[in-house]
Amino acid sequence: MPDSEPTLKVEKLHTSFFTKAGIVKAVNDVSFSVKRGEILGLVGESGSGKSITAFSILNLIDPPGRITSGKILFNGRDLVGSSEKEMQQLRGNKIAMIFQDPMMTLNPVLRIDTQMIETIQAHEKVSHRVAYERARDGLGRVGISSPEERLKAYPHQFSGGMRQRVAIAISFLLKPDLVLADEPTTALDVTIQGQILYEVQKLCRETGTAMVWITHDLAVVGGLADRVCVMYAGRIVEEGGVDEVIDTPMHPYTHGLIGSVPSQNRRGQVLYQIPGMTPSLLSLPKGCTFRPRCTQKTEQCLEVPQTLRTSSGRMMSCYNPFNQGL
Amino acid sequence: MTVFIVRRLMQSVLVVLVVSMILFAGIFAIGNPVDILLPPDATQEDREEAIQALGLDKPLLIQYGLFLANAVRGDLGTSFVHNVPSMQLILHRMNATLELALLALIFAVFIGIPLGMLSGAHPNTLLDRTLMTGSIFGFSIPNFWQGLMLIMVFSVFLRWLPSTGRGETGTILGIETSLATWDGIQHMIMPALNLSLYKISMVMRLTRASMRETLPMDFVKFARAKGLTGRRIIFVHVLKNIMLPIITVIGMELGSLIAFGVVTETIFAWPGMGKLLIDSINVLDRPVIVAWLMIVVLLFISINLLVDIIYSVLDPRIRLSDVKS
Numbered sequence: 286m287p288d289s290e291p292t293l294k295v296e297k298l299h300t301s302f303f304t305k306a307g308i309v310k311a312v313n314d315v316s317f318s319v320k321r322g323e324i325l326g327l328v329g330e331s332g333s334g335k336s337i338t339a340f341s342i343l344n345l346i347d348p349p350g351r352i353t354s355g356k357i358l359f360n361g362r363d364l365v366g367s368s369e370k371e372m373q374q375l376r377g378n379k380i381a382m383i384f385q386d387p388m389m390t391l392n393p394v395l396r397i398d399t400q401m402i403e404t405i406q407a408h409e410k411v412s413h414r415v416a417y418e419r420a421r422d423g424l425g426r427v428g429i430s431s432p433e434e435r436l437k438a439y440p441h442q443f444s445g446g447m448r449q450r451v452a453i454a455i456s457f458l459l460k461p462d463l464v465l466a467d468e469p470t471t472a473l474d475v476t477i478q479g480q481i482l483y484e485v486q487k488l489c490r491e492t493g494t495a496m497v498w499i500t501h502d503l504a505v506v507g508g509l510a511d512r513v514c515v516m517y518a519g520r521i522v523e524e525g526g527v528d529e530v531i532d533t534p535m536h537p538y539t540h541g542l543i544g545s546v547p548s549q550n551r552r553g554q555v556l557y558q559i560p561g562m563t564p565s566l567l568s569l570p571k572g573c574t575f576r577p578r579c580t581q582k583t584e585q586c587l588e589v590p591q592t593l594r595t596s597s598g599r600m601m602s603c604y605n606p607f608n609q610g611l
Numbered sequence: 612m613t614v615f616i617v618r619r620l621m622q623s624v625l626v627v628l629v630v631s632m633i634l635f636a637g638i639f640a641i642g643n644p645v646d647i648l649l650p651p652d653a654t655q656e657d658r659e660e661a662i663q664a665l666g667l668d669k670p671l672l673i674q675y676g677l678f679l680a681n682a683v684r685g686d687l688g689t690s691f692v693h694n695v696p697s698m699q700l701i702l703h704r705m706n707a708t709l710e711l712a713l714l715a716l717i718f719a720v721f722i723g724i725p726l727g728m729l730s731g732a733h734p735n736t737l738l739d740r741t742l743m744t745g746s747i748f749g750f751s752i753p754n755f756w757q758g759l760m761l762i763m764v765f766s767v768f769l770r771w772l773p774s775t776g777r778g779e780t781g782t783i784l785g786i787e788t789s790l791a792t793w794d795g796i797q798h799m800i801m802p803a804l805n806l807s808l809y810k811i812s813m814v815m816r817l818t819r820a821s822m823r824e825t826l827p828m829d830f831v832k833f834a835r836a837k838g839l840t841g842r843r844i845i846f847v848h849v850l851k852n853i854m855l856p857i858i859t860v861i862g863m864e865l866g867s868l869i870a871f872g873v874v875t876e877t878i879f880a881w882p883g884m885g886k887l888l889i890d891s892i893n894v895l896d897r898p899v900i901v902a903w904l905m906i907v908v909l910l911f912i913s914i915n916l917l918v919d920i921i922y923s924v925l926d927p928r929i930r931l932s933d934v935k936s
Contacts, residue, residue: 345835377838384836389829394851394926403847404837439927455837 290361291318292462292495293342298355300334300341309566311337311350313519319463319495324486326510326527327499328542330563334519335499336385339465342497343382344372360462378408381456385468387449391440397424397451398436404458423454427484446477450484457488464489464496470505482509503546507531515539518564518574525599535599535606537581573603581605612923616916623912630908631682634901635675643667644691644895665691678901687905688898692891697902701884705906707777708876708883710788712868714799715807716861722807723814724857730815731822732845742815749812758805758878765801773798775880802879806872810864817860821853854925862918866911 300312312334319325327335340346342357344364357364359380364372376382384390392400401420405411411419417436424432427450440448449469456464466485470478486509489496498510506513506527513530515523515538523536534540541559561578564570570577572587579586583605590602645661653661662668666677678688690697730739766774778798781791789795825831826849834844873885884903891899923929 343836345832373838373840375838376836382833382836384829384833386829390833392830392834392848392852393928395848396927403839403843407838407840407843441928452833 291320291358292323292360293497294318294356294358295338295342296356296358298338298341298357299353300337300346300350301353302350304349304567307567309350310519310569311566312341315355315516315519315521317514317521317524319497321462321495322489322493323512324489324496324498324510326506326513327497327516328501328503328506328513329516330501332563332566333516334566335516336467338516339382339467339497339499342463342465343376343380344369345376374408377404377456377461378459379461380463380465381459381461383449383452383456383464383466383469386472387445387452387469388472390452391448393440395439396436397438397440397443401436401451401455401458404455408459419458420454423458424451426457426488427451427454428480429454446473446481449473449477449481453481453485453488457492457494460492461494464494466496466498468500469498471500471502478505485509503531503543515542518569519566520574520602521600522575522603523599523601525597525601529597529599533608535595535601535608536575536603537579537605537607538575539601540607541578541580581607615919619916619919623916626912627905627908631679631901631905632675634904635678636671638897638900639671642895644897647895648691682905687902690891690896690899692894692896692899697896697899700899701887701903701906704882704884704887706787707789707881708869708872708885710790711799711803711806711872711875711881711883712865714790714803715810715868715872716865718803718807719810719814719864720861723811724818726811727815727818728822728845728850731819731826734823739819743819746812746815749808749815752808754805754809754874755878757808758802758875761801761805762878772801774801777882802875802881805879806868806875810868813864814857814861817857818853821856822849825849825852851925855922858918858921858925862914862921866907866914869910870907 295318296316298312298315299310302309302311315334315338317325317327327338329335337346337350341352342359342364344352344367346352352365355365359375364375367375391397398417398420401423402413402416405416405419406413409416421432421436424435429435429447429450435443440451443451449472453469469485470481473481482505485496485498488494498506500506510527512525513527514521515530515536517538523530523534523539530539531543534543538559541557544557545559547556559578564574564577573579573582573590576582576586581603585604590604592600592602593606594600645658645665645667649657649661666674669677681688685698686696687698689695690700693700726742730742733739762774765772776798777789777795779792779794780787780789781795782788783791789799831844831848834848839848871885872881872883873889875881876883876885877889888900888903890896891903
């Protein structure tokens with residue numbers, strides 16, 4: 286990492302929701318960084334704080350939630366505490382986001398061209414004509430045929446995969462430095478998923494955009510990301526190069542997660558599952574939050590484990606990791 | 612679209628026909644107008660003569676047939692009391708009612724929607740709670756009492772506004788209206804306000820609810836993530852989405868504003884068609900009652916058609932051919 290300044294560097298980020306039932310620590314001491322042109326996979330179950338991390342970066346956390354501490358360094362500038370106006374200039378322009386459900390992200394009553402052109406014109410003073418042409422080219426780049434015609438259409442005239450392509454086209458319209466993708470292929474067919482992954486990978490390579498790809502699907506991360514962070518109950522429990530983490534997981538949670546993926550070699554056997562359930566963020570267990578479900582737990586685990594860095598550039602926080610020899 | 616409108620018009624004819632049948636039968640059952648029209652000391656010959664002159668001696672079905680035949684030619688009968696065509700009588704009064712309803716509608720839209728949006732954008736603040744509590748008053752205060760209070764405050768105590776009548780009228784585009792003169796507008800403010808307070812409250816609550824429903828949606832968050840200004844998100848992305856339910860309700864309410872402004876018209880002595888209906892019912896002026904109700908039915912049908920057309924303009928997902936008519 287020391288070779289260049291990372292595009293995004295998140296340091297000890299805490300985001301909490303102050304609800305009537307108590308304080309929900311959705312993001313708890315999260316640190317990671319993404320370089321130019323790099324794709325970082327952020328993996329975890331539902332409710333592990335992946336999406337909240339992304340929304341925190343855009344400063345789009347709605348009350349009762351807020352970022353309580355930490356730094357979000359974007360091209361060296363701390364975004365925590367930036368004014369709404371400064372953030373607005375960055376959103377969609379330097380930092381873009383792709384949402385999970387393409388059926389819901391486009392405004393149903395506005396035409397595609399309106400929704401694309403307004404994005405350009407929100408950030409650059411260009412004529413309608415120029416913005417229109419850029420929108421058209423943007424659609425073409427994500428593999429939509431006859432973009433001229435499709436621009437005149439409304440979202441309901443597109444399929445889910447096509448809508449997600451439109452959303453991706455919007456995200457890449459202003460050549461952002463960073464794209465946050467929040468499970469963009471989860472709601473799509475596997476075949477469409479493959480196409481979308483291909484388009485995104487291509488766009489990132491072409492433009493040098495850094496990307497945080499949030500997903501719960503390890504198979505997607507394996508094929509797409511350069512590095513991966515595994516999140517559990519608001520914390521990052523393991524981080525490393527994507528191949529190393531998948532081949533030799535160290536944290537018991539990652540180990541369980543990979544073990545849960547159905548595969549050819551174990552056909553006919555009972556599928557593995559991690560025992561227990563994700564803890565409620567309102568009442569996290571003491572010490573290591575994975576302790577109640579962990580097969581490796583010891584007395585020591587009642588203390589929060591420190592983040593350990595291995596010689597091979599991997600990080601994880603566990604007292605009794607698997608594959609310790611690495 | 613054309614197919615839709617044609618089909619809709621054909622259905623409307625059927626509706627009008629059915630309504631006219633029910634009306635005719637119903638009004639026949641209410642009582643004998645001759646008893647009310649003639650003085651108590653009228654002779655038997657006078658009665659026979661009146662019954663014959665009014666065509667009441669014929670069987671009900673024949674009377675209905677004659678009515679239909681005339682109605683097709685645009686003649687909805689002649690008033691028993693005033694001895695002028697009932698259409699003429701109603702249309703003359705309709706201007707006054709329409710302008711009042713229009714102003715009340717404008718109040719409802721231009722006060723109700725902005726306040727509702729304000730409320731929905733800042734939920735659970737002092738402003739929101741004040742507006743919502745206010746709207747409960749708007750809902751629940753009886754219309755007649757509210758009218759009397761308005762008169763008491765603005766005419767009696769403050770002497771700002773005239774209490775009764777239509778004031779001086781002028782003509783705009785050949786239509787006689789109070790909106791053309793300052794005096795007329797002054798006369799209109801209170802009745803229109805009285806008529807619209809309920810509608811303002813309703814539109815306000817509806818707008819607020821729609822805002823609360825739409826704001827957390829993904830497309831709003833996506834619009835924010837695109838870096839759009841708050842103003843553009845609210846006035847383009849959100850407003851266009853919440854207009855649909857609001858238009859529906861406003862359409863329905865416009866009909867009732869026109870047809871049922873009777874209380875307000877009575878209190879403010881507004882010479883509108885609501886008052887005409889009450890007067891006609893009192894003297895059992897059958898042709899006027901029937902004509903009045905037929906016109907109101909036509910009004911409702913046209914407003915509904917208009918609302919459906921506006922729908923398809925507002926929401927591209929609605930195709931008129933799919934709308935259940």
